[in-house]
Amino acid sequence: MAAPSPFPQQLVHLDLKGAPPRVSYLAEIFPLFRALGASGLLVEYEDMFPYDGPLRLLQATHAYSPSEIQEILLLAQRHELEVIPLVQTFGHMEFVLKHKEFSHLREVDAFPNALNPHQEDSLVLVGTMIDQVMALHRGARWFHIGSDEVYYLGEGEASRQWLQQGQNDVAKLCLTQVAAVARRVLTAHPAVKPIVWDDMLRGIGEQSLTESGIAQLVEPMIWDYVADLDVEGKVALMEKYQRCGFTKLWAASAFKGATGVNQSLTPIGHHLRNHVQWLKVADRGPVGMLQGIALTGWQRYDHFAVLCELLPVGIPSLAVCLQTLQHGMGGYSEKVKDVAGKLLGTSNLEVDVFMRDDLGTFPGSDVLALVTQISFHLRCSVEELLERNRYVTGWFSPFHRKRKLIHPVMIQHFQPEALSLLAQWEAVRQELQVALERILYPDAVEEWMEENVHPLIQRLQDLLRDLDRAMEATDT
Template sequence: MSGSSPFQMRLVHLDLKGAPPKVSYLSEIFPLFRALGANGLLIEYEDMFPYDGPLRLLRARHAYSPSEIKEILHLATLNELEVIPLVQTFGHMEFVLKHKALAHLREVALFPNTLNPHEAESLALVGAMIDQVMDLHPKARWLHVGCDEVYYLGEGEASRRWLQQEQNTKAKLCLSHVKAVASHVLARHPATTPLLWDDMLRGVPEDQLTASGVPQLAQPVLWDYGADLDVHGKALLMEKYQKCGFSRLWAASAFKGATGASQALTPTEHHLRNHVQWLQVAASGPADVLQGIVLTGWQRYDHFSVLCELLPVGIPSLAVCLQSLLHGGFAEDVKARVENFLGISSLNITGFTSAGTGSFPGSDILALVTQVSLHLHSSVDELLQRDRYVTGWFSPYHRRRKLIHPVMIQHIQPQALRWSALAGELEAALQRVFYPDAVDEWLEENVHPSLRRLQQLLQDLGEAAGTPSPQASPGPDPGREP
């Protein structure tokens, strides 16, 4: 199934730190991943991994059990999807360092993002996390150890003292921790090669990167999710990494979750352009340098941010991107293939409106989320602020006094009830795929604010229905002074 793709490995990234799917949904969607051209998964478990012993506190409420992890790996094998687990070991450690019992290992006391690389306990912690993950992934050829966006590095007290010593730099501090983590992986799991995001390496001078020993231990994943990424700049970066001694390189694009922290609908055209440019990057260098590409699908920007596009919402974009990688672009015949895979009659990559249909697993969620995202808020505004029956016969004056002409209830009530019914349908669809906390969060962020306004309107209508109309209410007695 490799087609003409310059990327031998094409991995779909599952970001489980937000809205992790139930295993039952993964069983439905893995065959589609494979049919679309994926041959691997990068699974970022975060707090969904069933850490045990002293690490048990890291588990989320609905974390997968060990048997569920084994089932996921079994489903991946059935669909010829090679699994690469991802364990954060430096930056993006919020899900670990937010806990009081581990807060003393923060680089900066106020921020749970970054691990203090000076503490021996820090390396012991990430080593234990790695070992538990690898125990359930004994056949993994690669392990991604994260190491991206190591914010505030060098700003802790121990780092400040260390940096005052001659020849010590933030780059050296970063590379020493990365080397220690990679060395642990290779010592304990010699058949597994560490991968790491490349952003902390980009600005490191060639001689320092070469001398660090990291290029002999790990493989960098060059990530860029922009629709206008610098193809020439990426080619030069690849050359730099090769000169420093990295044997193989990886790329990372994005099919969702990279265009806004609270993005609800996926802008497919943006992500298609990103992948077309990665194809140009691959074409600009030697054919055997890039081991593969990770199609990232971020579910949160970090552990504390809101949810961005849910996985089912991003499936059309994923299909477009995978097929474009497989066939060298997005020509009409490729578009027809995507429509056939997804059961979508006419795919419009420039907007959201025509993507709300389909027969792929989760297509009902896409259809309902599209309606909610495009129309709920504006529809409620329209009803409450511009509808002639509401503004003319059930204004704030009438609502406070619970007064309404009975006929007007028949005009107003159905419009308010329509969205309540759709919200119930969406909630049921989400519950089939996601755990209760993710369902509650998405609805609270995207549906409930508008729905509460409608529910208050319906409550006022109900109370007004039993109140005398304005015409029947007693007015002031003309024979008495107010």
């Protein structure tokens, strides 16, 4: 019998700052999350939350409505998934600070990533954001205030002046702001415990951490997404936090979105190894400290980055990772593979290579199948024709195309193939468009297609257009 998971809570992270799913798709996928072993959701709203009043401009075009938020929460409750909202309040504030109305709150005037901790309006802003989110999440036990990757902290003019005074340093600046936000949460919502990403805390000395009192205010979430995670280093970090007064910690792994800024397919093996390592950390770390683990599924590296793996594409990886956690120190096994495969509707679950056949029957599996087809075959087929077909490279090069030159005999050697390829990929494009529109909003569909499909099809269309022009010129 498998040992129970050492993580009391197992949260699936929904990163809504890119390709947010329609509520109808969440209704389809939440039962699978629960069946796989998830106990909750870490929902990173970013610009998908229906902010109101002066914050209304933060909303994305297709932001969820208040009624849709309530529907999501009811769906989660129905499937016994506890919801923890996540709102960035320090770093990764691009979705707020990109707007001219809030640009005066930037730490560095030129960069919209980090909030200026010296402006009183900064705390007013994040306090208002928190209150609006909490108003729709009554009963939440935790609230994640983000605060990771606060790049350029200390480099703003106000910070430079502050750092020249007394014993001030960047660590103190960071701790002061995180503590202020945490106190704002606790004052307005005393039943809620703030969670914070831990990367800005890791390098701070034990004395500074202890004296700041931050341990009484927040629960750090230690994140690391690499396959060869340093187990002993993470155990030592947990022990450091324990010495500084923290009584509870969280871990954060990744099931997708951590292996390439424009990754299309999810390397399951990488994420599986990451989770196996986290199980070792949980086994060797201080007893009773871990509240749980968040399986992150990043959709963009930041607000301005391109989309990485879409949620349906990452579902098989999520299945393997959640089931591995369910088996505790037993880790990954054939039983894990069989159970995950059964829940996904596939008998051919692969972890060490990208899946190509029998991709399952889970909600969104059609998207995975089509994205796989495009990733493996579209680019290759177009490049094979345009860059390795001797008749194209030899008799219809860029030089020929620009001058509308073509030997009539050579047309028969590549025109039929180009027409066939274009028809084939147009059909796939249309099928994928329909599949994506069922799950995602129009702007996300447009973005993914423009990044991954349209440019390749356009190359075929351009070739055939230039060929038609050259044939017309030859006929005259």
